[in-house]
Amino acid sequence: MDILKSMPITEANQMAATKPTILVAAVALVDDENRVLIAQRPQGKSMAGLWEFPGGKVEPGETPEIALIRELREELAIDVTEACLAPFTFASHLYEKFHLLMPLYVCRRWHGIPCPAEGQTLKWVRANRLTEYEMPPADIPLIAMLRDLL
Numbered sequence: 001m002d003i004l005k006s007m008p009i010t011e012a013n014q015m016a017a018t019k020p021t022i023l024v025a026a027v028a029l030v031d032d033e034n035r036v037l038i039a040q041r042p043q044g045k046s047m048a049g050l051w052e053f054p055g056g057k058v059e060p061g062e063t064p065e066i067a068l069i070r071e072l073r074e075e076l077a078i079d080v081t082e083a084c085l086a087p088f089t090f091a092s093h094l095y096e097k098f099h100l101l102m103p104l105y106v107c108r109r110w111h112g113i114p115c116p117a118e119g120q121t122l123k124w125v126r127a128n129r130l131t132e133y134e135m136p137p138a139d140i141p142l143i144a145m146l147r148d149l150l
């Protein structure tokens with residue numbers, strides 16, 4: 001929906017206003033070798049086959065951090081404490097059916113070994129090689145920011 005970016009603000013706003021905002025919390029887990037963990041979305045889900053940062057929708061009553069701690073337990077079977085989640089940046093992207101607002105945290109400490117608990121494929125990738133993996137459109141600006149950080 002890049003076309004919105006070149007529209008007058010009122011017109012762009014009318015288009016966006018008809019779509020709900022979905023809050024998704026995501027994390028770049030970074031290992032000792034400065035590699036980032038990405039997961040391939042399983043078949044049957046929206047955007048199946050694309051690589052993403054672990055995380056998921058923030059449910060009513062949750063903070064983004066609490067949602068992320070829950071998602072990391074469900075998706076990767078690891079335990080993370082709130083203190084180890086450093087806010088890094090965010091994605092704001094208008095998809096066809098919703099507007100995605102996605103805070104991205106960076107985390108270097110967790111308990112357990114990340115394993116694919118929900119049928120995903122996991123991969124540890126250097127930041128400068130993330131572009132070799134197809135990611136959702138919202139994630140594209142995040143890749144460059146991670147490359148600068150790492």
Ligand SMILES: Nc1nc2c([nH]c(=O)n2[C@H]2C[C@H](O)[C@@H](COP(=O)(O)OP(=O)(O)OP(=O)(O)O)O2)c(=O)[nH]1
Pocket residue numbers: 024025026045046047051052053054055056057071100136137138139
């Ligand atoms: N986790 C994650 N989601 C992303 C990324 N980029 C991106 O556009 N998304 C989108 C895809 C989905 O529309 C939405 C996340 O929803 P999801 O379906 O994975 O949520 P969830 O883990 O709570 O899964 P579910 O229980 O609803 O199936 O955010 C990303 O890097 N990580």
Ligand SMILES: [Mg+2]
Pocket residue numbers: 054055056057071075
């Ligand atoms: Mg998810």
